[in-house]
Amino acid sequence: MKEFLIIALSVLVFVVIFQIAKASEYVSVLKGEEKTRKQNNKINAFFLLGFLIFGLIGAWYCNELYYGKTLFPQGSASVEGQEVDSMLLVTILITGVVFVITQILLFWFSFKYQEKDDRKAFYFPHNTKLELIWTTVPAIFLTVLVVFGLKFWFKITADAPKNSIVIEVTGHQFAWEFRYPGADKVLGKKNYKLTTAKNSLGVNFDDPASLDDIHVNTTMHIPVGIPVKMVIHSQDVIHNVGLPHFRLKMDAVPGIPTTQWFTPRITTAQMRDQIKNPDFNFEIACDQLCGASHYAMRGVIIVETMEEYKKWLAEQKSEYLTLFPEKAPKENATDSIGKQITQVLPVKK
Amino acid sequence: MSSAATLQHADVNDAHHEHHHHETFISKYVFSQDHKMIAKQFLVTGIIWAIIGGLFSVIFRFQLGYPDSTFPWLEDLLGHWAAGGKLKPEFYYALVTMHGTILVFFVLTAGLSGTFANFLIPLQVGARDMASPMLNMLSYWFFFLSSIIMFSSLFVQTGPASGGWTIYPPLSALGDASSGAKIGMDLWLVSMAMFIVSALLGGLNYITTILNMRTKGMSMTRLPLTIWSLFFTAVLGVLSFPVLLSGAILLLFDRNLGTSFFLSDIVIAGKILPNEGGSAILFQHLFWFLGHPEVYIILLPAMGMSSEIISVNSRKPIFGYMAMVGSVFAISILAFLVWAHHMFVTGLNPFLGSAFVLLTLLIAIPSAIKVFNWLTTLWRANIRFTPGMLFAIGFVSLFISGGLTGIFLGNSALDLHLHDTYFVVAHFHIVMGVASFFGMFAGVYHWFPKMFGRYLNNTLAFIHFWITIIGAYLIFWPMHYEGLAGMPRRYYDYSGWTSFNMFNGLNEFISLVAMIVFAAQLLFVFNFFYSMFRGRKVTETNPWGSNTLEWTTPIKPGHGNWPGEIPEVFRGPYDYAKDGKEFIPQNVPVGDDESKGH
Numbered sequence: 001m002k003e004f005l006i007i008a009l010s011v012l013v014f015v016v017i018f019q020i021a022k023a024s025e026y027v028s029v030l031k032g033e034e035k036t037r038k039q040n041n042k043i044n045a046f047f048l049l050g051f052l053i054f055g056l057i058g059a060w061y062c063n064e065l066y067y068g069k070t071l072f073p074q075g076s077a078s079v080e081g082q083e084v085d086s087m088l089l090v091t092i093l094i095t096g097v098v099f100v101i102t103q104i105l106l107f108w109f110s111f112k113y114q115e116k117d118d119r120k121a122f123y124f125p126h127n128t129k130l131e132l133i134w135t136t137v138p139a140i141f142l143t144v145l146v147v148f149g150l151k152f153w154f155k156i157t158a159d160a161p162k163n164s165i166v167i168e169v170t171g172h173q174f175a176w177e178f179r180y181p182g183a184d185k186v187l188g189k190k191n192y193k194l195t196t197a198k199n200s201l202g203v204n205f206d207d208p209a210s211l212d213d214i215h216v217n218t219t220m221h222i223p224v225g226i227p228v229k230m231v232i233h234s235q236d237v238i239h240n241v242g243l244p245h246f247r248l249k250m251d252a253v254p255g256i257p258t259t260q261w262f263t264p265r266i267t268t269a270q271m272r273d274q275i276k277n278p279d280f281n282f283e284i285a286c287d288q289l290c291g292a293s294h295y296a297m298r299g300v301i302i303v304e305t306m307e308e309y310k311k312w313l314a315e316q317k318s319e320y321l322t323l324f325p326e327k328a329p330k331e332n333a334t335d336s337i338g339k340q341i342t343q344v345l346p347v348k349k
Numbered sequence: 350m351s352s353a354a355t356l357q358h359a360d361v362n363d364a365h366h367e368h369h370h371h372e373t374f375i376s377k378y379v380f381s382q383d384h385k386m387i388a389k390q391f392l393v394t395g396i397i398w399a400i401i402g403g404l405f406s407v408i409f410r411f412q413l414g415y416p417d418s419t420f421p422w423l424e425d426l427l428g429h430w431a432a433g434g435k436l437k438p439e440f441y442y443a444l445v446t447m448h449g450t451i452l453v454f455f456v457l458t459a460g461l462s463g464t465f466a467n468f469l470i471p472l473q474v475g476a477r478d479m480a481s482p483m484l485n486m487l488s489y490w491f492f493f494l495s496s497i498i499m500f501s502s503l504f505v506q507t508g509p510a511s512g513g514w515t516i517y518p519p520l521s522a523l524g525d526a527s528s529g530a531k532i533g534m535d536l537w538l539v540s541m542a543m544f545i546v547s548a549l550l551g552g553l554n555y556i557t558t559i560l561n562m563r564t565k566g567m568s569m570t571r572l573p574l575t576i577w578s579l580f581f582t583a584v585l586g587v588l589s590f591p592v593l594l595s596g597a598i599l600l601l602f603d604r605n606l607g608t609s610f611f612l613s614d615i616v617i618a619g620k621i622l623p624n625e626g627g628s629a630i631l632f633q634h635l636f637w638f639l640g641h642p643e644v645y646i647i648l649l650p651a652m653g654m655s656s657e658i659i660s661v662n663s664r665k666p667i668f669g670y671m672a673m674v675g676s677v678f679a680i681s682i683l684a685f686l687v688w689a690h691h692m693f694v695t696g697l698n699p700f701l702g703s704a705f706v707l708l709t710l711l712i713a714i715p716s717a718i719k720v721f722n723w724l725t726t727l728w729r730a731n732i733r734f735t736p737g738m739l740f741a742i743g744f745v746s747l748f749i750s751g752g753l754t755g756i757f758l759g760n761s762a763l764d765l766h767l768h769d770t771y772f773v774v775a776h777f778h779i780v781m782g783v784a785s786f787f788g789m790f791a792g793v794y795h796w797f798p799k800m801f802g803r804y805l806n807n808t809l810a811f812i813h814f815w816i817t818i819i820g821a822y823l824i825f826w827p828m829h830y831e832g833l834a835g836m837p838r839r840y841y842d843y844s845g846w847t848s849f850n851m852f853n854g855l856n857e858f859i860s861l862v863a864m865i866v867f868a869a870q871l872l873f874v875f876n877f878f879y880s881m882f883r884g885r886k887v888t889e890t891n892p893w894g895s896n897t898l899e900w901t902t903p904i905k906p907g908h909g910n911w912p913g914e915i916p917e918v919f920r921g922p923y924d925y926a927k928d929g930k931e932f933i934p935q936n937v938p939v940g941d942d943e944s945k946g947h
Contacts, residue, residue: 041734044739098753107746115731122729123926125669131669145760152762236616237519251696256696259696279847283847295842
């Protein structure tokens, strides 16, 4: 019923508009077409000026409404992201000035130079000096932006710092999985052909390095203040590790591992305090369309202090022991899991 | 040239007389070889596609604006795709994909270039018809075939393609990855292959006609800017569409013949695929080698038409004609050298990435020149706000707004944050979607009298313009903020996220405005078809007081365009306000005492 009413109302509005439009055509014939045309010209010129004024006010109002909802006020959660933020700011300033000036000129000229009986258009086909000026000035500003942009680009795409923690991130329809290298700091080899329902990442357990690797789903724990290097894989289609709070993203491509590193600047707990939201979490959003549940491919990053991180890591059981519990030496069952692992592991050279 | 022109004239003129007697409904309206009729066929098909594509966006905006509501009428309309009145994610993605495909290719490529290249090139260069009217007709009918295939893909059981208009494999290569990657995807690829054939037949014809069939005195530097931009558009299309064709064919092989061009190391639906050694990124290179020039294939005709319309209605020469031609040329060259800026986050070699940053931001320079030249054209003009002029001014405004955000996205460091967020959606919709639509509307309003011998209703046109420009900014301006907050595009529902659920009110607002703007477009469609038959009749051959040759033809030109000789050209197209005369058409000889123009 409601839909029917809306449709009926829309049709009515259409008919009314059309009748007015038709009537205005007849009126213009009666009044003289030239006179109507000039009248319309004035109205449209006035509207263009109004559009400029209300447009600029609207842009300011939009900023008032939504600036607080962007990620700027809370700042970047990564050290590297702070540089992205300041670059964004500089770019917004430069383009903002250009935007305001050119839009004002466009609509102001349109209003000011509207057709008048006593005005003649000025014959002004070209002027080399002017054209050179507005070729050079944009070129200078763009050079500045390119230089700063590339400086950061080469920094963030260079090798991760030596002290980085390495974590393997794997995307598949529609979830994230993480693998930590364990005590030997080396991730075991894997081969997608070894993938089974249980060994979901296709880890090669013949590789001794894989025996202490830890495998967790959905939630990635990282310590604050230390660079984290993600080695990113995909098992099926292209995904993207999108980290809006850290201002970074990187595709996960099947068959071609990619990497991305960043240094968390603030813990999850600190961020919760800062924005006064106890439910806040750093989220990993898949940023590359990957199928029907793309919108629900959510991961969580928990940034914690080094102590908390080490404690969490120590509590994790290695994937090898999870999959093959019978391999765990019985006599050590009462010991802490961390100790178990070191005893089971072959010594790494 | 002169003897060729006379010969051609004699030929076609005789043919013209004969045609008059034998023309049937089929040969005049269906399998027509008259460039003007083919242009109208492209335009009407484009309008139909635009309604479908626009409607799709309204439907998926319902989901984005009201993620918690159900709409029983959606189930009546879409059946099991909206069971219970709620769009299924799979179909949501199909709608998004088809919206993009339809508007990028079927409306803003075929509907825009197809219409105006066909209509304006022979009329403005002074030719009886295209170099090959037969190929021209085939160009439309391949487009029609492509349209039929794409349209039928909407009705297959597993649904149309749903991997985004960029159809990145493996999502588009594996039937197990999504239901849209089943038969719907094959139909998409076959349809696109037909489309590319159409684009190539058209493009070769446009280039040949512009280079070889100009009338006496029409040197390249006397061509109107519309023709220059349509020329470069055609060159871009002819050089880049074949690359997409190769990508589409390789993808068809991967899908159906077990090859591994784009596939490697894949486990999907519990199956370990044997494909090894392919590269999913290779496809992106092939796709964007077309995909980026495609953006300019869409934009350049709008630029050219806006330049022409701004000059005519400012009653003033376009400022810096040679700079305008030069900047279109520069944009066309650069268009081929920036494709990987769509791929900054694919793990691209950083050095390669840096080259693409530099080349991408270089495009801002010719773009800035064009903007400043348009502004200077308006300076000290005597402006008539015809509907065409309003849309041309709107085009410039949108081109500025959307162009500036390109400086953010072209800078790889910022793209790391903004890639695939609503910032991108806002950017390309403003600069390539809405701006090109404005160029197209400007063209339709300006040349409708030449096409049909009648005017569109002005009042409806003004309402259409004001709702559209205000609505376009209301829809896309706030999206920049969503993008700055990292809100990803192509999400069906944001309610499961703590990072992106603060924009619910805004999303609803955007959806509402989108519906109003869509309704205003229906007003245009109605105006178009009504005025075609019942509009006010054109009574003078040159209603806008324009210099270009199309206004030297009769009000309703027949096949062959000029009943007598093709006029000779003596001057450039922008001699407005020169020597105290309001305008001097191109076919008026240069007087002895005339001052030297450019």
